[in-house]
Amino acid sequence: MDQRWRVPGYSEVEVLGAGGFGQVVLAKHEASGQLVAIKYLHSEFLSDPGILDGFRREAHLLHGVRSPHVARLHEFVERPEGAALVMEAVPGVSLRVLLNAEKLLAPESALAILKGSLLGLAAAHAVGVVHRDYKPGNVLVSQAGESKLVDFGLATLDGQAGLAAGSPSYMAPEQWAGLPGMPATDVYAATCVFFQCITGHKPFEADTSERLRALHQSAPVPLATVPEPLRALIARGMAKDPGHRPVTADAFVAELEATARAAYGPDWEERGWKRLAAPIAALTALTPLALLVTAGSAAAPAAVASAPAGAGIAAATIGKAVVGVLVTAVLAVGGFLVYQQFGDPPPPVLSVAIETTAGADTALPITYDLQYPRVTGHADPAVEERINAALRAPVDERLRSVREQLSDPDIAADVRGRGETVGVRTTAVVTLRTDRLVSVRFDHALDSDFLSHASWRFPEGVTVDLTTGRVLGPRDVFRDDVLTARGMATLTERLTAHSEHGFCRRVSVSGAGAPASIDTADTPAGGDHVPAADVVFTNSGVDFLVRYYDLGCDTASGQETITIPYAEITDLLRPELPAMLGRGAGVPPSSAPSTPPADDGAYSNARFGFTALVPEGYQRQPYSPPGGDGMEFTDPALGATMTVWGANNPGGRSTADVLAATAGDIRAEGGQVTVQRVEGELYTISGYRGDGRIFYERGFVGPGSTATLRWVYPRGNKDALDGPVSRTVKTFRAGDLSRPH
Structure with missing residues (x-):
């Protein structure tokens, strides 16, 4: 490293470590006296665009990750004479150092360490970042009883390919194959490290990288040395197929906690950290970081005019939490890049993950596989509990209702007489998430030949206020004057204009009845003047x-899902609701998470009911697949085509069947499939067509119809298209899949 340059405003205390690309030092912020850790890039790499871009990427990716379980960033400095990441220093040691000293950890201690670092991964996954290099050296354990995730040098955005690199002992099968990173890739690596903590050895060891690759890709997980209560957890986390692992670190944390409580009691985490206190303190005392025990851990240094600031990742010996940014500025000063973060860190960012509960009824012929969202990281545990109870209530009520029906002796006897077991299934999709609310659609399905009535299969929606944990009902959504007979008539007119065939007519013994209305007061059951439909x-x-x-x-x-664009319904909503939806005065802010930029349009298919974002300037022409209807959008300059369509599913093909047929078509034309997975009614597949172009397809499959979005574009334009592809794929929503159209 060039010894002539140091980040202005800091004085070096001691070297903490060095590697092939840089050096980490403990330093003191001269204005405040606070200790920090600074990671310098070796000067010879300043002229290497690839390595320098990777260093910048660390800054960029970490800048968006906010969690008390990820190493906190203070500054990123880049000048012609040097580049550096300024991180918070914490009294502690890496898990690698702890394992070298202890060899083997008690299960409760290993679970406690794993939980903290998984929560760090979850925060990264929540903003679309995949770490791709989880290993003992990148997990920090502190004297305060915390584990932190550090070093995002190999991180990529979810679904994007990065360097074909990682730590071989912990690399997932898809990472060995060079496929795009996904949250399940990090789950695999974390499980490998956990395996090492509780057995004293890595799950797979070999003399050559090729042999190690073969073991990770095809050898069964060696569970014989794993404590029996933890075998199922490790088998799930190290499944060869990423689709069989927990989809995010958040989901894995939920499974970990349930396993730990069942195996080691409710106080497992406290006991785990208590056992680690002495060895961590002894090991920390041997490092320069012992200074922090008396000096106090470093808070964000005050902004100094001569000290440019930014975003980045710490080395394995440093880290506390990136817990948020109150004010962020990006400045250009004297020809070098400056990021700055000011203020005390806000509370942890709340995250939402889809979880699954599955099993079989012990008394009735019922199996169930139910998805529901779960929120973590709320500042108020009581509110978080209310939110999660509200989000889980639809699947609990669905299962209770089916159990009640099958408790009827006659129905149960008929089902058993046919040798049938009723499969209760629910898929959950978060349709909108803002800082103020989360809106979720549940699609309830039933696998049964006997219980074939359409009313057994239906969609349901729930929207929860994240501030209070309260479910938003009609009176929280619509203005008071809309919740009247006249207001419901207006709403019915607007819904009719967007429905496929208009509202049906009511049943009447004297012939065709009156047109139906959305007004609950006008339905046979009667009630208040509120919409007789769930709203999401x-x-x-x-x-x-x-x-x-x-x-x-x-x-x-x-049934039908009818979408009214915000431009046509905002006048019916309560005045405070647009702000809760992240729309201000009705226009989505470009900085809102998962909100499309203002220059993106939308295409809604009236026949099949699906909606897709359309990048600005794309040319359109109708697309008519067999039994279906859709639209093709193209950008000739980029050679990109986005096709969206719906089609009837006359044979009732499953999601796996449709995915297999799609993969077969790609291979038949000489193409290559690199990723394919099924999640309930949703499938994803990507790879390369026979002509070398990239394809990415996401589809929803229901018993009556399907909805599909597909991108095809040249490899050379991948960087320009990553943003549009990601936005359109993540916001693509299916219509009513329960029936043909």
């Missing part, structure tokens, strides 16, 4: 989940 919010509009038979029409009228 999305990026592009308000979805009404209409079951026509609830409105007084016959069962054959079925």
Whole structure:
């Protein structure tokens, strides 16, 4: 490293460590006296665009990750004479150092360390960042009883390919294959490290990298040396197929906690950290970081005019939490890049993950596989508990309802007489998440030949206020004057204009009945003047989940999801609601998470009910697949095509069947499939077509119809298209899949 340059405003205390690309030093911020850790890039790499870009990427990716379980960033400095990451220093040691000294950890201690670092991964996954190099050297354990994730040098955005690199002992099968990173890739690596902590050895060891690759890709997980209560957890985390692992670190944390409580009691975490206190203190005392025990851990240094600031990742010996940014500035000063962060860190950022509960009823012929969202990281535990109870209530009620029906002796006897077991399934999709609320659509399905009535399969929606944990009902959504007979008539007119065939007519013994209305007061059951449909919010509009038979029409009228764009319904909403939706005065802010930029449009298919974002300037032409309807959008300059369509599913093919057929078509034309996975009614597949172009497809499959979005574009334009592809894929929503259209 060039010894002539140091980050202005800091004086070096001692070297903490060095590696092939840089050196980490403990330094003192001269203005405040606070200790920090600074990671310098070796000067010879300043002229290497690839390495320098990687160093910048660390800064960029960490800048968006906010969690008390990720090493906190203070500054990123880049000048012609040097580049450096300024990080918070914490009294502690890496897990690698701890394992070298202890060899083997008690299960409770290993679980406690794993939990903290998984929460760090979860925060990264929540903003689309995959770490790709989870290993003992990148997990910090502190004297305060915390574990932190550090060093994002190999991190990539979710779904994007990065360097074909990592730590071989912990690399997932898909990482060995050079496939794009995904949260499940980090889950695999974390599980490998956990395996090492509780057994004293790595799960797979070999003399050559090729042999090690073969073991990770095809050898069974060696569970014989794993304590029996932890075997299922490790088998899940190290599944060869990423689709069989927990989809995010958040989901894995939930499984870990349930396993730990069952195996080691409710106080497992406290006991785990208590056992680690003495060895961590002894090991920390041997390092320069022992100074922090008396000096105090470093808070964010005050902004200094001569000290440019930024974003980055610490080396393995440093880290505390990146817990947020109150004010962020990006400045250009004297030809070098400056990022700055000021103020005390806010509370941890709340995250939402989809979880699954599955099993079989012990008394009734029922199996169940139910998805529901779970929130973590709320500043108020009581509110978090209320939120999660509200988000889980639809699946609990669904299972209770089916159990009640099958408790009827006659129905149960008929089901058993047919040798049938009823499969209760629910898929959950977060349709909108803002700082103020989360809106979720549940699609309830039933696998049964006997219970075939359409009313057994239906969508349901719930929206929860993240501030209070309260479910938002009609009176929280619509203005008071809308919740009247006249207001409901207006809403019915607007819904009719966006429905596929208009509202049905009510059943009448004297012939065709009156047109149905969305007004609950006008339905056979009667009630208040509120919409007789569940409402969920999305990026592009308000979805009404209409079951026509609830409105007084016959069962054959079925169900429909009707979307009203915000421009056509904001005047009916309560004045405070647009702000809760992250829309201000009705226009989505470009900085809002998962909100499309203002220059993106939307395409809604009236026949199949799906909605897709359309990048600005794309040319469109109709697309008519067999039994379906859609649109093709192209950008000739980039050679990119986005096709979205719906199609009927006359054979009732499963999601796996549709995915297999799609993969077969790609291979038949000489293409290559690199990623394919199934999540309930959703499948994802990507790779290369026979002509070398990249393809990415996401589809929803239901018993009656399908909805699909596909991108095809040249490899050379990948960087320009990563943003549009990611936005359109993540916000693509299916319509009613329960019936043909």
